[in-house]
Amino acid sequence: xxxxxxxxxxxxxHYGTKMALNNISMQxxxxxxxxxxxxxGCGKSTFLRSLNRMNDLIDGVxxxxxxxxxxxxxxxxxxxxxxxRKKVGMVFQKSNPFAKSIYENVAYGPRINGVKDKKQLDxxxxxxxxxxxxxxxxxxxxxxSAMGLSGGQQQRLCIARTLAVNPEIVLMDEPASALDPLxxxxxxxLIVQLKENYTIVIVTHNMQQAARISDNTAFFYLxxxxxxxxxxxxxxxxxxxxxxxxxxxxxx
Amino acid sequence: MAEKIIKSVAFLCITIIVLIFFFVFRESVPIFxxxxxxxxxxxxxxxxxxxxxxxxVTDQSSAPLxxxxxxxVTDQSSxxxxxxxxVxxxxxxxxxxxxxxxxxxxxxxxxxSALNTLMSKDWYPVSEKPRYGLFAIILGTFKITIISILFAxxxxxxxxxxxxxxxxxxxxxxxxxTIELLAGFPSVVIGFxxxxxxxxFLQDIFNYDTRLNSFVGGIAMGIAAIPxxxxxxxxALTAVPKTYNEASLALGASKWQTAFFVILPAATPGIFAxxxxxIGRVFGETMIALMATGNAAQMGLNPFESVRTLAATIGAxxxxxxxxxxxxxxxxxxGSMLFIFTFVINAVAEFYVKGKLMKRIQxx
Amino acid sequence: xxxxxxxxxxxxxxxxxxxxxxxxxxAIVVVMVTVIVIGGKDQISxxxxxxxxxxxxxxxxxxxxxxxxxLLVIIMSVAAVPFxxxxxxxxxxxxxxxxxxxxxxxxxxxxLAVIPSIIYGLFGLGFFIKFVxxxxxNAFLGGELKWGQPNILWASLTMSLLTLPVVIVSVExxxxxxPRDLRAASLALGATKWQTIWKVVIPGSISGIxxxxxxxxxxxxxxxxxxxxxxAAYYLATLPGSLSDQFMVLGxxxxxxxxxxxxxxxxxxxxxxTTLVLLALTFILNISAIVLRYRIRxxxxx
Numbered sequence: 001x002x003x004x005x006x007x008x009x010x011x012x013x014h015y016g017t018k019m020a021l022n023n024i025s026m027q028x029x030x031x032x033x034x035x036x037x038x039x040x041g042c043g044k045s046t047f048l049r050s051l052n053r054m055n056d057l058i059d060g061v062x063x064x065x066x067x068x069x070x071x072x073x074x075x076x077x078x079x080x081x082x083x084x085r086k087k088v089g090m091v092f093q094k095s096n097p098f099a100k101s102i103y104e105n106v107a108y109g110p111r112i113n114g115v116k117d118k119k120q121l122d123x124x125x126x127x128x129x130x131x132x133x134x135x136x137x138x139x140x141x142x143x144x145s146a147m148g149l150s151g152g153q154q155q156r157l158c159i160a161r162t163l164a165v166n167p168e169i170v171l172m173d174e175p176a177s178a179l180d181p182l183x184x185x186x187x188x189x190l191i192v193q194l195k196e197n198y199t200i201v202i203v204t205h206n207m208q209q210a211a212r213i214s215d216n217t218a219f220f221y222l223x224x225x226x227x228x229x230x231x232x233x234x235x236x237x238x239x240x241x242x243x244x245x246x247x248x249x250x251x252x
Numbered sequence: 253m254a255e256k257i258i259k260s261v262a263f264l265c266i267t268i269i270v271l272i273f274f275f276v277f278r279e280s281v282p283i284f285x286x287x288x289x290x291x292x293x294x295x296x297x298x299x300x301x302x303x304x305x306x307x308x309v310t311d312q313s314s315a316p317l318x319x320x321x322x323x324x325v326t327d328q329s330s331x332x333x334x335x336x337x338x339v340x341x342x343x344x345x346x347x348x349x350x351x352x353x354x355x356x357x358x359x360x361x362x363x364x365s366a367l368n369t370l371m372s373k374d375w376y377p378v379s380e381k382p383r384y385g386l387f388a389i390i391l392g393t394f395k396i397t398i399i400s401i402l403f404a405x406x407x408x409x410x411x412x413x414x415x416x417x418x419x420x421x422x423x424x425x426x427x428x429x430t431i432e433l434l435a436g437f438p439s440v441v442i443g444f445x446x447x448x449x450x451x452x453f454l455q456d457i458f459n460y461d462t463r464l465n466s467f468v469g470g471i472a473m474g475i476a477a478i479p480x481x482x483x484x485x486x487x488a489l490t491a492v493p494k495t496y497n498e499a500s501l502a503l504g505a506s507k508w509q510t511a512f513f514v515i516l517p518a519a520t521p522g523i524f525a526x527x528x529x530x531i532g533r534v535f536g537e538t539m540i541a542l543m544a545t546g547n548a549a550q551m552g553l554n555p556f557e558s559v560r561t562l563a564a565t566i567g568a569x570x571x572x573x574x575x576x577x578x579x580x581x582x583x584x585x586x587g588s589m590l591f592i593f594t595f596v597i598n599a600v601a602e603f604y605v606k607g608k609l610m611k612r613i614q615x616x
Numbered sequence: 617x618x619x620x621x622x623x624x625x626x627x628x629x630x631x632x633x634x635x636x637x638x639x640x641x642x643a644i645v646v647v648m649v650t651v652i653v654i655g656g657k658d659q660i661s662x663x664x665x666x667x668x669x670x671x672x673x674x675x676x677x678x679x680x681x682x683x684x685x686x687l688l689v690i691i692m693s694v695a696a697v698p699f700x701x702x703x704x705x706x707x708x709x710x711x712x713x714x715x716x717x718x719x720x721x722x723x724x725x726x727x728l729a730v731i732p733s734i735i736y737g738l739f740g741l742g743f744f745i746k747f748v749x750x751x752x753x754n755a756f757l758g759g760e761l762k763w764g765q766p767n768i769l770w771a772s773l774t775m776s777l778l779t780l781p782v783v784i785v786s787v788e789x790x791x792x793x794x795p796r797d798l799r800a801a802s803l804a805l806g807a808t809k810w811q812t813i814w815k816v817v818i819p820g821s822i823s824g825i826x827x828x829x830x831x832x833x834x835x836x837x838x839x840x841x842x843x844x845x846x847x848a849a850y851y852l853a854t855l856p857g858s859l860s861d862q863f864m865v866l867g868x869x870x871x872x873x874x875x876x877x878x879x880x881x882x883x884x885x886x887x888x889x890t891t892l893v894l895l896a897l898t899f900i901l902n903i904s905a906i907v908l909r910y911r912i913r914x915x916x917x918x
Contacts, residue, residue, distance in 0.1 A: 054502060059421065080624075086504030096495035099518055099612045109503045112513070147612070158499070165503055255710065255810065261699060262706035263717075265784075266724045268777060275742040276735060407637045414634035429906065430642050436902035437648070437895070438838025440867045444874050444891050445648050448655075448884075475648075478641055508630040529730065536732020538841040539867075543875055563734050563841075570737070571845040575746065587738040591731065598730045602723075 005030035005169065005199045006051060011065035013046060013055070020046050022223045024065075028216075030168075033191060033200040035214035035231070037207055039251065042220040044203045048171050051201065052088040053081050069169070086113070089167035093174040095154035097146035097161070102138050105146045105157060109165035124164055131197075132160035133190050152183025159190065163198075170194065172202040176209070188213050207247065211235050219243045273591070280585035370582075375549040375560070377569065377579045384582045388549040392466065392559030393535065396545065399470025399555060400477055400534045405527050407474075408481035412526075416489035417511035428486070435479035443543035446472035451544065460556035462546060467555045469545035473537055477530040484529060488522020489515055521608040525601040532597040536590050538563040562586050652892050659889025669851070673873060674882040678890050683855055684768070684863035685897075688843075689836045691772035691859075692779065697829050699776075700783030701818075707784075708791040709813055729781035733841040740774030740846040741766075762860055769859040771847030778842055779832035786831060786909075790824015791817060793915055827908045834901035838894065840867035866894045 006028040013021035021043050028034050036044035049055045050067060053074060067074050074084055086109075097105050106125045115121055125142070129135040134156040138149075146157055155175060162170060172191070176184040191200055191213050204210050210217050211231060218228040219242075227234065227243045238244045245251060372385030415427050451468045458467075492515050500510040516523075541547075546558025547568065566583050573580045663677055670676035703721070711718035749764035757763075794817050802812040818825075840848070848868040856863040870890050877883040 052502065082504055082506045085502055090502040096499045098496060098514055112505045112509050258702050258706045258710060261702040262721055265703055265721050269724045269727055271743060272739045276738050279742045407641055410634045410637035411641050414638045418631050418634060427638050430645060433902065434645050436834060436898050438867055438898055440840045440871050441891055441895055444870055445651065447874055449651050475644055506627050508627045532730055536734065538734040539871060563732060566734050567841055567844050584738060587735055591735050594730055594732055595727060598727055
């Protein structure tokens, strides 16, 4: 039985008066890839962003229920959001490297955490870039601006940047949707490698992608969690009709 | 048809700039021309002492003026002709010892002497031998500018940082307009406030001797510059893509770390431009200088001394000056200098800053 | 993941520092306004605003200064607003965005906006007074000195150059809020470009023209440097009767009284009163402009 990493119980989310997430309960196991699928606006990204409290940045958001990571309720008022986000990293849909050098992008996280020693930083940067499968492409130009990289490279850089902080969980919000097929497959390969050391939760609107790389899949629709099970089951023999309709392309 | 009218009206904007350039410079050019001679009715009755030999100072009884070498020294008691149409009785009191530079023959070449005096520190435009030394005035302008920017820039930039990165929506709606309201204060009002209230207040705190000095003037100018620096800096900070903010927070950085290590560096070109434009504003500010700086052209680095700025010199003396006079020309020359300086600052702020910003966003 | 108070303190201090800076600035504004209000409020009365100064400015009112200021800004607006509006129309409706002409004009406008105000004074002297004025005198009056000296006409025109950029920017902003579709619809109905502008675009941007005018008036009323030697005077027995007369102005009045009045203590209340009037005037104008601009921006996002 996989160890449970993230435990969600009766979670509701409101934007003002509008309810965006309706009674979500699920357990996400550690060191596996869990995929959230569903049509646009179904709440999968919203739920993802609740896991590292990025929704706190939006005015008027209200959350009820429990989200526990390693048994601790992350919405408890004693929780330091900043530390939480070091433990739970995020990669965004559109890659967003800083207008700094490749090295500085990756070193940003560790520096923030107080690492000052140059040798240590060098090591961390190299390890992160290697883990993100981009080291070979950039090792000779670490001082160049990150803005000069291609889209796919920038996204892998962002992954390296996230890994440099040494999180336990990595959340990915449609990480490959803005990329060409070649870069996409590179990222997918990377994700499968990463799950050895990190718990991955990925939101994707590409069902085939979910089928290819995830261990578990959750199907969301209109703010509700319709079905959540092993990927193979969801895609070959789903329990709910809605799931089946979505899988077979009848809507969304 | 209407189009043609519209187009030509719009063109006038460019024409105006050119005209301003032209006319301001034109009035200062005569200094560089030659042989503008000047009638000199000798004022001093006591002749022998007024022996100016332009090699050394031999004059003890009067003139605080220091020596200048004006070229040849000639004993000239001749009739000097003013070539500007003003008729002066040239037979009147000509001191026998009048010794002035002469270019072959006719008179005292005021232009030449003016040119020579520009690079000195004595600003005595209304004396017998007028001196137009700009050093002290330029130094005064620099002192004031430095003090005002040291005061205004940190305040304005930190406040902009607060507004852009920390303030909630409602707080922002109070802070921003209030600071921008300061931009609407006429500078004569700020000058009045400085003269009447601020000067006394600061003197009580710091206990210096001269009530109106570059410190008071600098702070007052700083107050005038704050809104400009704030507005431009705040725009620059807000223009940084929100995605940077998100990415940094998602990495576990706190709000202030994000503000200082991601947002602020990304907005550096804009903040630089803000400071530059603040400098430009202060450099050319006239009313506050006239009212709060003490208006004394002195050298010296003590901030608690009175100073005089370039703009104030124009403002104070232009109304009294004779049209066409060398003094008049020198004031226009100062104006030309101000014009060039602000023009250059503006151009640098625009082109350099835009260039840097473009490079950053596209990757070097 | 539990909160660490020590690290929090650093963040709180830094945020506090930036907040303090903002508060210091606001405090300065508040103090200035308060001081002037307190110093001047006792002076303000109907009499003060409508009578002439008496006894060497130690008594009486500031009516001529108010009158002069009003006259100045009216003439200034008559010159600057049409000119500025037409230029803005050219920039938004006719010129191609990236053309050299458009770029040069915009650069010229921005440069005009940062030139120190005293330079405008110099230009007013060198161009309007000494060039245009004396040419006029030579041509129409056979050399008699009438137009070749400081007066309200030249001062107003000088001021209009100063405020030109403000008008242009405000009008441009308003013109841009008129949706493209409106223009397209008008043209599709067979109207010419000019008719479209005259009947559709301009009416739609009246608020922007008003904002620009108000801001220009606010600046024109407050700036002193450009009129120091192009027409302002400290004491005149009569109001300016023609364009070739000199005039009194609020800002200049404050300046001279504060720096050169023979008896500072006695004129001090009047100084404060005059300053208060000028400040109040600028405030009201600026706030109206802000409100107008807010409405324009709201219209844009709708």
